[in-house]
Amino acid sequence: MKYGRIYNFSAGPATMPEPVLEEIRDEMMNYRGSGMCVMEMSHRSKVYQQIIDEAEQDLRDLMNIPDNYKVLFIQGGATLQFAMVPMNLMKNGVACYVETGSWSKKAIAEAKKYGEVHVVASSKDRNYSYIPNCDDLDIPDNADYVYICENETIHGVTWPKLPNTKGHILVSDQSSMFLSKPCNVSDYGLIYAGVQKNVGPAGMVVVIIREDLIREDLDPHVPIYMSYKTHADNGSMYNTPNCWAIYCCGKVFKYLKSIGGLEAMYKMNLDKAKVMYDFLDSSKMFKGTVDKEFRSLMNIPFVTESAELDAKVVAATKAAGFDNLKGHKSVGGLRASVYNAMPKDGVEALVDFLKDYEAKNG
Numbered sequence: 001m002k003y004g005r006i007y008n009f010s011a012g013p014a015t016m017p018e019p020v021l022e023e024i025r026d027e028m029m030n031y032r033g034s035g036m037c038v039m040e041m042s043h044r045s046k047v048y049q050q051i052i053d054e055a056e057q058d059l060r061d062l063m064n065i066p067d068n069y070k071v072l073f074i075q076g077g078a079t080l081q082f083a084m085v086p087m088n089l090m091k092n093g094v095a096c097y098v099e100t101g102s103w104s105k106k107a108i109a110e111a112k113k114y115g116e117v118h119v120v121a122s123s124k125d126r127n128y129s130y131i132p133n134c135d136d137l138d139i140p141d142n143a144d145y146v147y148i149c150e151n152e153t154i155h156g157v158t159w160p161k162l163p164n165t166k167g168h169i170l171v172s173d174q175s176s177m178f179l180s181k182p183c184n185v186s187d188y189g190l191i192y193a194g195v196q197k198n199v200g201p202a203g204m205v206v207v208i209i210r211e212d213l214i215r216e217d218l219d220p221h222v223p224i225y226m227s228y229k230t231h232a233d234n235g236s237m238y239n240t241p242n243c244w245a246i247y248c249c250g251k252v253f254k255y256l257k258s259i260g261g262l263e264a265m266y267k268m269n270l271d272k273a274k275v276m277y278d279f280l281d282s283s284k285m286f287k288g289t290v291d292k293e294f295r296s297l298m299n300i301p302f303v304t305e306s307a308e309l310d311a312k313v314v315a316a317t318k319a320a321g322f323d324n325l326k327g328h329k330s331v332g333g334l335r336a337s338v339y340n341a342m343p344k345d346g347v348e349a350l351v352d353f354l355k356d357y358e359a360k361n362g
């Protein structure tokens with residue numbers, strides 16, 4: 001591989017598209033005749049305003065975001081949204097959450113600080129290896145929203161179809177599947193995604209929120225920074241934004257458009273994940289941990305028969321130039337994160353390596 005780079009299966013921060021990194025390198029010392037690096041620019045300058053405006057427009061084009069939705073670039077990562085969502089959307093102080101893994105669990109714990117939380121479905125009974133049936137949830141009439149984590153990064157489960165919210169607003173944490181496939185934004189009241197999984201550098205979250213959910217009448221104790229209105233009214237520049245992350249994400253948005261948008265990306269992701277899952281289904285040594293219909297296209301956890309063998313395989317993959325395959329401690333085993341920017345070649349090379357390992361050690 002070019003530049004001595006390796007196949008990096010990290011769950012996040014994660015691999016980026018090489019053409020994007022090359023473009024960033026080429027613009028590093030002097031961004032388009034400005035005489036400065038983007039890192040050195042005032043966020044109030046014309047040249048930077050164009051960067052953020054284009055980033056937003058390209059994202060709108062990619063996802064076909066309707067005009068009645070705002071796009072916000074906010075700091076604090078996806079974790080800050082665990083608090084901002086209930087602080088801003090709980091009018092009646094009641095919300096429903098579906099518990100499908102570590103990240104929805106964290107969101108639930110945070111939301112409980114602000115109101116009454118109904119966990120309306122959970123897959124805890126089988127260590128979050130599936131998505132519970134959400135066709136007929138017990139949702140109180142006064143619930144302000146229904147919350148899901150659309151792809152559980154640690155447990156490797158994803159939603160084949162969205163829950164029936166019975167007319168309530170749907171809120172989704174899309175951090176680890178953002179832009180991995182087409183998305184019908186009008187199905188949601190609010191979507192957010194920490195960008196370091198599937199888009200760009202860490203330290204920023206993209207929030208897509210329906211305008212009528214942006215409130216004027218928040219509890220006065222809510223910090224100014226934590227109100228969506230603050231960010232919406234100020235074009236994501238109430239304070240200094242994460243200028244660098246916005247610039248890098250903008251490049252990724254353009255790159256995705258250039259390769260055919262989200263439909264094309266989705267096809268590639270299906271194709272890539274299939275290589276890995278076909279192998280897991282045929283292997284005697286390795287097996288996937290998630291029920292088939294809920295398997296993530298982005299995060300693929302798998303195990304051997306023992307923790308000792310898992311550790312040996314992780315060490316062997318690392319020595320062979322495949323990094324970050326150790327599974328999260330709550331699932332154990334291994335995990336291959338195969339986000340948008342992971343080439344199919346990388347997955348094929350990994351599968352070849354694992355096949356060979358199994359043949360020699362099985």
Ligand SMILES: *Cc1c(COP(=O)(O)O)cnc(C)c1O
Binds near residue numbers: 078103195196197203
């Ligand atoms: C990584 C992740 C988070 C937390 O993101 P931070 O940017 O570290 O706050 C939240 N939700 C999901 C689904 C994630 O994958």
